[in-house]
Amino acid sequence: MTSPPIRLQRAEARGDTIRFERPDGAARALADGFFALAIPDHFDPGPGINFCRKFHLPRHGREDDAYRGFRSLPKIYFDREDFQVEHVLTDTESRRRYFPSQLTKMVDSMTDIGLTVLRSTLADLNIPATLWDRATSGAAHGHGTHWFVAHHYRGRRDQPGCAPHKDTGFVTILFAETPGLETFRDGTWHAVDPLPGHFIVNFGQSFEILTRRLARSTTASLHRVRRFASRELAQDRISFAAFIDPPLTGKLYRIHEDETVSSEISIEDFLRLNNEKTWNDHADFGVSAPSRKN
Numbered sequence: 608m609t610s611p612p613i614r615l616q617r618a619e620a621r622g623d624t625i626r627f628e629r630p631d632g633a634a635r636a637l638a639d640g641f642f643a644l645a646i647p648d649h650f651d652p653g654p655g656i657n658f659c660r661k662f663h664l665p666r667h668g669r670e671d672d673a674y675r676g677f678r679s680l681p682k683i684y685f686d687r688e689d690f691q692v693e694h695v696l697t698d699t700e701s702r703r704r705y706f707p708s709q710l711t712k713m714v715d716s717m718t719d720i721g722l723t724v725l726r727s728t729l730a731d732l733n734i735p736a737t738l739w740d741r742a743t744s745g746a747a748h749g750h751g752t753h754w755f756v757a758h759h760y761r762g763r764r765d766q767p768g769c770a771p772h773k774d775t776g777f778v779t780i781l782f783a784e785t786p787g788l789e790t791f792r793d794g795t796w797h798a799v800d801p802l803p804g805h806f807i808v809n810f811g812q813s814f815e816i817l818t819r820r821l822a823r824s825t826t827a828s829l830h831r832v833r834r835f836a837s838r839e840l841a842q843d844r845i846s847f848a849a850f851i852d853p854p855l856t857g858k859l860y861r862i863h864e865d866e867t868v869s870s871e872i873s874i875e876d877f878l879r880l881n882n883e884k885t886w887n888d889h890a891d892f893g894v895s896a897p898s899r900k901n
Contacts, residue, residue, distance in 0.1 A: 612798035613790065617805070619645040620720060625727040633731055636808075640828030641790065643805040644724070644780070650717075652782050654710040659757045659845035662695050673707035680705065691760045691834065692769045699753050714755045717806075717849035721780045722749060724808055725851050728778075732823055734862060742817055742860050742868050744853045746777055752852040760787070760835055760844040768832030768844070774811035775881050776852030781807040783846035791829040799830065812881070813853055816871055820863045 616632040616639070618625050625644070627633050636642035646652070658674050662684075666676040677684045677695050683705070686693050702711050726747055729739055739747040754776075760768050768787060781788075788799040788807065801807060810825040818824035835844050853859060858870040859877055 610795045610797045612800045613639060613641070613792070615639075615641060615643040615799065615802060615805075615807070617643050617645070617802070620647065620723055623723060623726065624730070625724055633728075634823070637728075637810070637823060637825050639790075640826040641799055641807060641809045643802045644720070644808045646782075646804055646806055647716075647720070651713065654707070654713045655757065655782060655847040656845065658695075658706075658710055659759055659847055660842075662757055663693055663759055674710070677705070687769070690766050690769055691762065691764045692832065693759050693761065695757045697755050702755060714753075714849055717755070717780045717782075718753045718851070720806070721753075721778045721849055721851040722747075724778045724780070725814075728810075728814075728825065732818060732821060732825075734818075734821075735866060738862060738866065738868060742862050743777065743813075744857045744860070744874070746813075746851060746853050751777070751854050752850075754850040754852060755847070756850070757847045758832075758845060760832065762835045762837035762840065762843050765834075767834050771829055771831040772881070772884075773815075773827040773829055774809060774850065775813060775878060776811040776850045777814045777817075778851040779809045779811060779848050780850075781809065781846060781848040783807060785840065785844045785846075787832045787835060787844055788846075789831050789833055791831075796831070796833075811850075811852075812877075813859055816859050816861055818862065820861060822864065 616627055616629065616636045618627040618632060627636065661674040662677040664675045666672045683697050683701055684695050702714060729747060734742065743751065745751060771791065783801045786798060786800045789796045790799050799807060810827055812827040814825040815827040853874050855874060857874055859872050859874055860868050861871050862868050
């Protein structure tokens with residue numbers, strides 16, 4: 608059973624910084640692991656919505672072929688047999704190879720927003736900018752891995768929507784218009800309902816590890832998507848997200864109060880350990896770039 612929804616803190620991007628509506632908004636967002644970020648006026652989610660509706664469909668020589676037929680690409684298409692969700696996971700290279708230009712442009716815009724959130728949060732935590740490059744393995748300066756995932760939830764399946772998990776990277780920018788996302792807090796699951804005109808932003812484990820020893824730290828929230836029955840929605844639930852992650856090789860780091868930085872674990876070992884807990888059907892999910900394996 609799910610408890611009442613959590614109250615998402617609201618923020619907007621102003622230049623290179625994130626500004627929260629409430630004076631304590633940033634602190635609450637760090638503790639929650641989630642917040643709502645206003646979608647910029649220039650952002651068009653249409654290509655992402657179109658892709659989520661069609662990527663799992665076969666191609667039939669139609670004009671929208673570029674959005675269909677991704678089931679035939681096993682290195683980027685994943686059928687979660689024990690869940691309702693099926694999804695496409697791409698890195699920058701594979702998007703350039705397979706995605707239509709409008710969809711690639713949309714993902715690039717989401718990635719830029721994610722980088723703004725990462726850098727603004729590092730600054731808000733008073734981490735010196737001189738340490739950002741090493742502490743994030745270059746991710747703060749755009750040298751990490753920029754995943755994009757498109758989700759389609761198959762309402763006819765009598766299974767959970769998506770497995771409980773924590774995101775592994777630094778920042779996730781999620782577009783969702785339908786409730787279903789839940790977070791685990793104080794021994795129970797709480798709904799994280801979308802706000803119209805807003806992304807849902809959440810912090811991942813790489814950020815949690817990095818800041819764990821600081822007086823103020825980020826929380827990587829355990830979350831899932833609940834089961835949906837076909838009768839609940841006119842169409843199957845969809846969502847899509849951009850991730851700001853560390854590079855695929857190297858180390859995850861932790862920063863200390865005296866501003867020293869220590870290595871914690873190799874990124875590859877960290878990802879594989881997470882996959883064993885969450886996705887036992889694909890041990891290398893998100894570990895190596897799909898474009899390098901095709």
